[in-house]
Each structure stands twice: as C-alpha cells, then as structure tokens.
Amino acid sequence: MRTVETPLLGTGLIVGLIVGLSSSLLVADPLGSQETEVAQEPEPIEAGLAPTTLPYSPGLDVLHYDFELALSQDEETFLGRARIRLALAEPLPEAIALDLTGLAVDAVRLDGRDVEFELSDGQLRIAQPPERRAGEFTLEVLYGGTPDDGLILRNNLHGRFAVFADNWPNRTRFWLPTVDHPSDKATVRFTIHAPEVWEVVANGSLAQEPFPTRRNALGETPGGADRMTWIWDTVVPISPYNMVVGAAEFVVDIVGTAACGRAPLASRSDGCIEVTYWVFEPDVQNASTKFARADEMVDFFSRTIGPFPFSKLANVQSATRFGGMENATAIFYSEQGVATNPDDGVVSHEIAHQWFGDAVTEARWSHLWLSEGFATYFGNLFFEQAVGVDDFRARMEEDRQIYIRSPVTGQPVVREEQRLFDLLNRNNYEKGGWVLHMLRGLLGDDVFFAGIQDYYIRYVHQIVLTEDFQTAMEEASGQDLDWFFSQWLLEPGYPILQIAQEWDEAASEVVLTVQQVQVGEWPTFRFQTEVEIELSGGTTRTSVEISDRTSVIRIGAAESPSAVHFDPDGWVLKETLDP
Ligand SMILES: [Zn+2]
Numbered sequence: 001m002r003t004v005e006t007p008l009l010g011t012g013l014i015v016g017l018i019v020g021l022s023s024s025l026l027v028a029d030p031l032g033s034q035e036t037e038v039a040q041e042p043e044p045i046e047a048g049l050a051p052t053t054l055p056y057s058p059g060l061d062v063l064h065y066d067f068e069l070a071l072s073q074d075e076e077t078f079l080g081r082a083r084i085r086l087a088l089a090e091p092l093p094e095a096i097a098l099d100l101t102g103l104a105v106d107a108v109r110l111d112g113r114d115v116e117f118e119l120s121d122g123q124l125r126i127a128q129p130p131e132r133r134a135g136e137f138t139l140e141v142l143y144g145g146t147p148d149d150g151l152i153l154r155n156n157l158h159g160r161f162a163v164f165a166d167n168w169p170n171r172t173r174f175w176l177p178t179v180d181h182p183s184d185k186a187t188v189r190f191t192i193h194a195p196e197v198w199e200v201v202a203n204g205s206l207a208q209e210p211f212p213t214r215r216n217a218l219g220e221t222p223g224g225a226d227r228m229t230w231i232w233d234t235v236v237p238i239s240p241y242n243m244v245v246g247a248a249e250f251v252v253d254i255v256g257t258a259a260c261g262r263a264p265l266a267s268r269s270d271g272c273i274e275v276t277y278w279v280f281e282p283d284v285q286n287a288s289t290k291f292a293r294a295d296e297m298v299d300f301f302s303r304t305i306g307p308f309p310f311s312k313l314a315n316v317q318s319a320t321r322f323g324g325m326e327n328a329t330a331i332f333y334s335e336q337g338v339a340t341n342p343d344d345g346v347v348s349h350e351i352a353h354q355w356f357g358d359a360v361t362e363a364r365w366s367h368l369w370l371s372e373g374f375a376t377y378f379g380n381l382f383f384e385q386a387v388g389v390d391d392f393r394a395r396m397e398e399d400r401q402i403y404i405r406s407p408v409t410g411q412p413v414v415r416e417e418q419r420l421f422d423l424l425n426r427n428n429y430e431k432g433g434w435v436l437h438m439l440r441g442l443l444g445d446d447v448f449f450a451g452i453q454d455y456y457i458r459y460v461h462q463i464v465l466t467e468d469f470q471t472a473m474e475e476a477s478g479q480d481l482d483w484f485f486s487q488w489l490l491e492p493g494y495p496i497l498q499i500a501q502e503w504d505e506a507a508s509e510v511v512l513t514v515q516q517v518q519v520g521e522w523p524t525f526r527f528q529t530e531v532e533i534e535l536s537g538g539t540t541r542t543s544v545e546i547s548d549r550t551s552v553i554r555i556g557a558a559e560s561p562s563a564v565h566f567d568p569d570g571w572v573l574k575e576t577l578d579p
Pocket of ligand 1: 371
C-alpha cells in the first residue's frame with residue numbers, strides 16, 4: 001500500500017478506533033423463513049494490534065472461504081453468512097477459533113450441526129466441537145451488524161452511499177470471520193446481494209453474470225428495493241487482508257489488456273488479463289489519466305518479474321484510508337487521490353504489489369519490507385523503463401532523502417512492532433527499496449533479475465521470510481550474502497561518509513580518505529562502488545570496496561583530476577557530509 005500519495009507529507013494515517021453502537025438486528029433466516037432477532041454486538045477489540053504469539057493459529061488451516069453478504073443502499077449494517085472449509089491437524093488446537101469482532105453472531109454450525117460458541121477477545125470460539133479429531137470440517141457462521149472497522153459503509157465524496165472493505169493489516173476480522181493473519185492463505189468466494197444500481201467488485205473473476213437476487217436469499221426484505229447478486233471467485237489462495245468487496249455506483253472502463261501469454265490464470269480466453277478502472281462518474285476524467293499506463297505497468301512487471309499471478313486487475317476508487325491498497329486483483333485507491341491527483345506513482349507501486357505482497361506474501365508482519373520495499377523499488381523500476389534512467393534516479397534520490405530524514409533510522413528494517421500500523425515506516429518502504437537497489441548494484445542486472453524471477457516462481461501463492469529471499473539470491477549469484485542482508489536489514493542505520501581528496505604528485509595518484517562517521521551503535525558498513533575521475537582526456541572509473549571505518553583509496557592518474565565522484569551512479573544508500 002501507499003500511506004499517502006505524496007510521500008513527503010508523512011504517513012497521515014488515521015489509527016483511531018471507531019467504536020460503534022451495539023445494536024440488534026433483524027435477520028431473515030435463510031434456512032427457515034421466520035424473522036429472528038439476533039444477539040447483541042459485542043464491543044470490538046482495538047484495531048491493528050500485533051499477535052502475541054507466533055505461529056498464528058497453530059493446528060488450524062483455512063482452505064476456503066465462501067462469504068455471502070447482503071448490503072443495502074442506505075444502512076450502515078450488513079448481514080453475512082460464512083461457510084469456511086478448514087482443516088485441523090495434530091496437535092489439535094484447544095478450540096476452533098476464528099477472528100471476528102464487534103458483530104453479532106446468530107448461529108454457528110459445524111458440518112451442519114448447531115454448536116455452542118463464544119464471542120470474546122475478538123474471537124469466535126467453539127470450545128467443544130461435537131467431535132475432536134484431525135481432518136476437514138465446514139464451519140457455517142450466520143452473523144451481521146454494524147461493523148466498527150474493516151467494512152466502510154458510508155457516503156462517498158460525492159454524497160452517494162457506497163460500501164468498501166479496507167483490511168490492512170488485520171481489520172478483516174471486523175467484517176469477516178477469518179484466521180486474520182497473512183500466513184493463512186485460502187481461496188475465497190464472495191456472493192454479494194446489492195442494490196441493483198450498484199456495481200460490485202471483489203477478488204478474482206466473476207463466476208457468472210450478475211443476476212436478480214433470488215427471493216430466499218440472505219437479507220431479503222419483502223417489498224424492498226430490487227437487488228442483484230454478484231459472485232466473485234478466486235482460484236488461487238490469498239491472505240485475509242487481501243479479501244475485499246467494493247459496491248457503489250461505478251463507471252467501469254477497460255484501460256487495456258495486458259500480460260498476454262504471461263497470465264496463466266487470465267479470465268479472458270485470449271490469455272490476456274483485463275485491466276480496468278471502477279470510479280465515480282464525476283471523477284472519470286482524472287481517473288482516465290491516472291490509470292492510462294496501468295496496462296503497460298502490468299506488461300512491464302510480467303516481463304521483469306514473472307507471469308501475472310491472478311485473473312484480472314481492477315483499479316477501484318474507494319473509501320480506503322490509505323493512498324492505495326493493493327488487494328489482490330482489485331486495488332483500492334483513496335477516493336480523493338482518484339478524484340484530484342493524476343500522478344500514477346501510486347498506481348505503479350500498487351500494481352507491483354500484485355507480485356510482491358499479494359502473490360508472494362510475508363509470513364510475519366515484521367518482514368513487511370518483502371512487500372513494501374519490493375513495491376517501492378519495482379514501482380520505481382517501471383519509470384526507469386517507461387521514462388528513463390534520470391527519472392528513476394530522481395525517484396530513488398527522493399526515497400533516500402525521505403529515509404535519512406525519518407525517525408526510524410536507528411531501528412533495523414526487520415523488527416517486531418506491537419502496533420502494526422507502526423510498520424508503515426520509512427524502513428519498510430524507502431530503505432527496503434534501497435536494499436534491493438544495492439543488491440542489484442552488487443550483483444549486476446543479469447544476476448539480480450534472474451534471482452528475482454527464481455524467487456518469485458519458487459514462492460508464488462506462498463508465504464516467505466527474508467531468509468527465503470536471501471537463499472534465492474545466494475543461489476542465483478553463487479555468493480554468500482549473509483553480510484549484506486545482516487547489515488542492511490537486521491542492523492540499523494546507513495553509512496555517513498566524510499571523504500577527503502588529495503593529489504599525490506610524487507606517486508601520480510589521487511588519494512581518497514573515506515571515513516564512516518555514523519554513530520557507533522550503527523554497523524561499520526561494507527559496500528562496493530565506483531570512483532569516477534575527470535581528466536583532460538576524459539573520465540575513468542575504478543571499482544572500490546569499503547569495509548572499514550577509515551579506508552584510503554589510491555588511484556593512479558596522469559594528472560591532477562578536475563573532479564572526483566564517489567559512487568557516481570548512486571548505488572549505495574548513504575549520506576556524504578560536506579568536507
Ligand atoms: Zn505498498
């Protein structure tokens with residue numbers, strides 16, 4: 001995701017918890033026909049808290065979610081039914097527990113049998129299932145109410161009511177019963193009953209054309225407005241934070257087709273994926289500019305990284321609190337950004353996430369740079385190809401300045417945070433992007449991109465940790481990269497250099513004294529780069545390696561140079577102090 005569209009403005013996050021009023025609601029029981037009053041909504045837990053222990057939810061693996069939701073055109077409530085295929089493994093968990101908070105639960109059934117359940121501490125727990133054994137089960141949950149977060153039901157910026165999910169990092173539990181952690185991926189089907197004036201977008205592909213909602217469907221109100229039913233399906237597993245629905249009066253337009261022949265899951269018969277935008281009517285003009293290159297971006301990433309991992313790509317104007325949120329196959333952008341900001345930097349970043357973050361996903365939040373650092377760097381790489389190397393270097397320089405001025409330089413990139421929103425920092429984004437840039441500089445383009453492609457193919461639709469990426473790059477390069485990954489990701493800071501330059505007339509050598517003057521708590525950095533010397537007959541370049549607090553470099557030259565440039569192409573994340 002991008003926290004805001006203009007990175008220099010700061011993160012601008014709204015982290016407050018919106019506590020909704022508890023209310024009871026009427027539900028037309030789809031299995032019977034009588035209306036029943038469901039339970040009170042419990043108080044929600046605080047959003048965004050890190051799990052206290054890992055691995056998350058051991059012994060329970062969700063295989064498939066089948067969600068059915070009934071939405072209305074003007075109410076901040078919804079009705080839901082979840083059918084969850086799950087597998088229990090030895091050692092069996094104490095209880096079958098799913099994350100769900102702040103909503104009322106009417107009934108829970110395990111393999112069709114009503115079971116006792118408990119709602120507490122943000123979880124729906126079945127402490128005593130009818131049988132305790134390993135194997136597969138289907139859990140059905142009838143629930144609903146006014147979500148306190150996660151599903152945003154409110155007027156859009158044009159005063160029209162609309163519904164959007166906004167899950168990152170673990171706010172899915174505010175509207176969907178899930179194992180709400182990125183490490184448990186599952187396929188998902190959304191069946192959405194929505195007012196007929198709305199279009200509904202979700203993950204994956206449409207299972208069939210939308211059809212008039214059947215009379216006995218969830219949430220039907222006799223004599224109420226006509227509704228349409230939309231069914232969206234994924235064929236590959238995704239993490240719960242990626243599972244979204246958007247329902248509004250949209251204008252839907254095709255930007256183009258992309259990744260032709262490089263999209264094995266494409267829903268189109270020609271093997272291309274369809275790249276679309278879904279926006280509010282007054283904002284079509286700005287959106288058509290903002291998303292104009294979205295298909296080119298998909299093409300670029302599918303050539304550079306690997307095949308497009310999903311079936312389609314929708315770019316959606318939404319109620320997300322972020323500048324953009326990379327939900328698999330349905331990227332949600334801030335409604336203001338789509339309405340007013342034509343810049344497509346955020347689009348490139350979010351599309352890169354389809355490969356990194358969505359298809360190859362960090363197994364732990366503390367390894368978020370595997371998502372955000374990659375999206376930051378590959379988002380910039382699109383512009384290197386599409387605009388030119390100067391544009392790319394300007395973006396990297398902006399990222400460098402944002403990082404070195406940030407308050408997190410004293411912390412390593414890979415780090416546990418109690419509050420997951422604190423992970424949306426300049427380490428995981430800009431420094432993470434720079435780590436990839438430095439790795440590319442170290443290994444060269446051929447080895448770097450071959451390693452990226454190997455890593456992607458090996459882990460697509462799976463979960464990873466930093467060591468998995470390190471291993472893939474070590475295998476691609478034949479080098480031990482432990483020093484590189486340790487110093488840049490597990491230790492804080494960056495090199496702060498003081499460089500003195502002299503001309504040794506007797507030896508006919510340029511003498512550079514490079515001192516690393518960063519604080520002692522930061523490591524002494526090891527890095528390789530070049531020194532460029534300008535002479536009357538042209539320029540020369542010499543490769544150098546720095547690994548000590550003070551390094552003296554002597555470079556032979558026919559004359560005293562007119563200028564000397566250390567790291568002339570900007571491959572090293574550093575700050576150089578004025579002499
Ligand atoms: Zn991102």
